Amino acid sequence: MGPIMDLTIFGFLVQDGLTTGAVYILLAVSLVMVFTVTRIVLVPQGEFVAFATLTLAGLERGDAPGLAWLLVAAGVLAFVMDLSAARRRGSRRGIAAAAVLFLAVPAVLAAVALYGIGASTPLAAKIAVTCAMVVALGPILYRVAFQPMAAASPLYLLIAAIALHFVLVGAGLYLFGPEGVRTSPLLDGSTEVLSMPVSVQTLLILAASLGLNLALFAFFGFTLQGKALRATAVNRRGAELVGVSADYAGQLTFALAAAIGALSGVLIGPVTTIYYDSGFLLGLKGFVGAIIGGLAAYPAAAVGALLVGLLEAFSSFWASAYKEVIVFTLIVPVLLWRSLAHVAVEEDHD
Amino acid sequence: MNRRNKSACAAVLMGLSCLAAGSAQADITVGVIISATGPAASVGVTQQRTVPLLPKEIGGERVNYIVLDDASDTTTTVKQAKKLISDDKVDVLLGPSLTPNSLALIDQMAETGTPMISLAGSGAIVEPVDDKRRWVFKTPQSDGQMARAIIQHMTSQGIRSVGFISFNDAYGEGWAASFRSLAEQVGIKIVASERYQRTDTSVTGQTLKLISANPDAVFIAASGTPAVLPQATLVERGFRKPIYQTHGVANNDFLRVGGKNVEGTLLPGGPVLVAEQLPDSHPAKAPSLEFIRLYEALPNAGMRSTFAAYLWDASLILKAAVPEALKTAKPGAPAFRAALRDAIEGVKDVVATNGVYSMSASDHLGLDSRSRVMIRIENGGWRLVP
Incomplete structure (x- = not known):
């Protein structure tokens, strides 16, 4: 029996592709950003998404959020690492900042999440606490897993990223349990676009994705921090010479990546069921998009991610039985084309 | 956790000696392998809680239980079964909780001549009863029986065409095959047959195809909370006709995640799920209520679980079979295991929570149509469909 495709179905499929594509765009852009600044392929990007949804669902149900414990524990570890590094260096510079970033912020957020959230707390506050916790986790993970080996080759960093992914998935199973969650819709109802019903949630996802991409564009183009990150991306050693700390750049990038992940998690929580291990596949689809952009170009990565969403x-x-095969097969011709059309550029030889 | 720790835990759990096998030669030793951790933890945990309820004495003999957790892992199951059989000299094995793990033990059970009562779903564990499966029995209703219940209900509702969507894996394909052949027999047409991944975040494409085929009903062959997504998408797309699910969704997590999207869902299930609503004439009512009373009185047990009821029913079958076997042999010897196998195969009319078990040389499940009821989800709870 041949499938019947009419204009309505076509419209719905485009809408669906744009919605998932919008989330993949966020992840792809984040992957490109992290890779250019730190040369890390951020395999655990998807975990930020899953942790955000699971934490928000936990807060909605009134459960004690497991993420708070992970945040505090990892924060203490990061601080101890900073402390011992400072002792080796023989200087106390930066310890106060580390104490705030790794100890005080996680402790305050954990306290708010554990004791400050009740049944009557508005949804917006729960979302804010969730996002803040995930964002705080970003720099901590960079400090613990990547900063000690920041100068290593991309291959070592990739292996560390895979290890971190497995650690986080394991922690996710322990903290959130094996069952899935859905969060309550941010906005209910639907409206009409081109005489076709479109759910408001879908429009929200599209708008948020667009808005965040514009914000990132502005950040990289017009702020000192953004320019510092771009400088690190172009030439790490050169950026250090003009006073951009590579550690700072790495932690800031991870905070941004975590923020993008957290926002994605809040957006897709109401439209799908998220499990402790759902993040990996989301991240992988974003990765396919990022690969289309050569892990370097933001617009190409965004187009690639959108293409993945539509193709899906x-x-x-x-052919629903072959969906994943089709999506991941896309990467083969793209890689072929890229390796034939571009001369391979080795990482900085310094 | 290593093996010794695991058995130690199990022993503490039951207040029994860790050296059960060594110290009590004449006692009956029952090995229990369940998946209390790992991906299938939600199945095995409820069974682990049930162990303290199992009878401490059958036919005047003391019964010792050795409980091991296979962490949902097939290789671990095989190792643990080997240990239970060769070191602990178990007379019978209850479990494992999962289908692949149960299938992996069939050879070993036959080689060592040890009877096993599996707690897993697939019919392939006991069908067909051949030289190896002679030693293997099971308590959960098989997928084929549940599929028949769905088909029966569809026929009674005058449904002539069905849209089908299932997991894109062995589980889904198994359902697709058995459902298609049963549907053809009664003249129900499958107008669309779609697949999706457990991990999918959107099934809009499949859903649109199902709706555009305009079926009288949709049947979703999936399990657990991943079964919510296709149904939620169908409802969002305005599909208002009946939606059927399998008994794989009969747990409270499905209700929690599904919320108002799964209201009105029809599914087959074991009678224990709706025990209070069964008519008094239903044979499973009394044993189910008894089991629920015991189970829900356990600390932290929470709501009843059909998975726990499978283990309970296995123990009821043992209760009927062990006295027969004791007439011919003493526990701890191969002769007793053989006698116990024969006795289990011979049990008739064992009234239990999942129906009435009557085993035979060709049927090692022994359940009939009294083992399943149709259930509708109403107001976030399970309602018996009369």
């Missing part, structure tokens, strides 16, 4: 929507209509 249409292949799930035409």
